[in-house]
Amino acid sequence: MDILVTGGAGFIGGHLAERFVRDGHDVVVLDNFDPYYDRRLKEHNVKVAREATEASEGTYELVEGDVRDENLVADLVGGVDYVYHQAAQAGVRANIEPRKYHTVNVDGTLNVLDAARETDLERIVFASSSSVYGKARYLPYDEAHVTEPVSPYGASKLAAERYGLVYGDRYDVPFVSLRYFTVYGPRMRPNMAISNFVSRCTNGDPPEIYGDGSKTRDFTYIEDVLDANRTLLHEDAADGEILNIGSTDTISIERLAETVRDELAPDLDIVYSEGYDIDAEHTHADISKASELLGYEPSRTIEEGVREFIAWYRDNRAWYEPLVRGE
Structure with a gap:
């Protein structure tokens, strides 16, 4: 083709x-x-x-x-x-x-x-x-x-x-x-929450949440x-x-930060900053239509996908981390 x-x-x-x-x-x-x-x-x-x-x-x-x-x-x-x-x-x-x-x-x-x-x-x-x-x-x-x-x-x-x-x-x-x-995974945009949490924890900095962390997202690998x-x-x-x-597997931003923190730097505390009003409170996909028409089925939980991304991050840290940190 x-x-x-x-x-x-x-x-x-x-x-x-x-x-x-x-x-x-x-x-x-x-x-x-x-x-x-x-x-x-x-x-x-x-x-x-x-x-x-x-x-x-x-x-x-x-x-x-x-x-x-x-x-x-x-x-x-x-x-x-x-x-x-x-x-x-x-x-x-x-x-x-x-x-x-x-x-x-x-x-x-x-x-x-x-x-x-x-x-x-x-x-x-x-x-x-x-x-x-x-x-x-x-x-x-x-x-x-x-x-x-x-x-x-x-x-x-x-x-x-x-x-x-x-x-x-x-x-x-x-x-x-x-x-x-909210698509994520290897080579994701550097300004995404997951990449920022991973970068900060990898470098001994606490993960930073904008808002109180109660917003939930349907992350798709x-x-x-x-x-x-x-x-x-x-x-x-x-x-x-x-x-x-989507994934049908939702997670709060706070729990996402904890998942990354617990994997990389369990002793770190999470810090909170002012949030953005324009951000959606919650996202959660009903994928029954895609399943019916395309046979679409998500293959990973958010925890599994985050672990895969962390492994990729470690292997590609030399070139990818400067992008996340704006260097």
């Missing part, structure tokens, strides 16, 4: 590109190397994906460009069978003007959708987010839960997702939206996200659908 991964040098996109290459596919990655987080992480993701070609029949091509470039996107989409659209301006509480979320996440998605109208594309798989739900009316969230995002990021993801469904209905563009719930995405290379049952991709 010929596959385009937009945002393919990022965390999830980088893992997808690497896995598709290892599976023997021909992969084109589009990424603009936005400095939202350290470019060195994206360069490492590119390096790993390129190295995957050495033991595979798959190929890898990097195009440094932007999903807001309509002509470039049209050219790339026209040459592939599948598009995994991961490119986005990330950050729920980032100090970024709302219009940038719109131009990247909405206009960029429209460029992909418009290009797909002119091709015989097999499928667009869109990376959406649990941020589209906003304040929980009930838990776990199912896909029918009201969507009232409380951040520009969440609003832009919802708008892009809706455009995709409209294009699927009106223009026969095969489109699937995967709503991810990267391998489970990859499995859902790979299934969509041969499964069309989810075309035109929205699917939650």
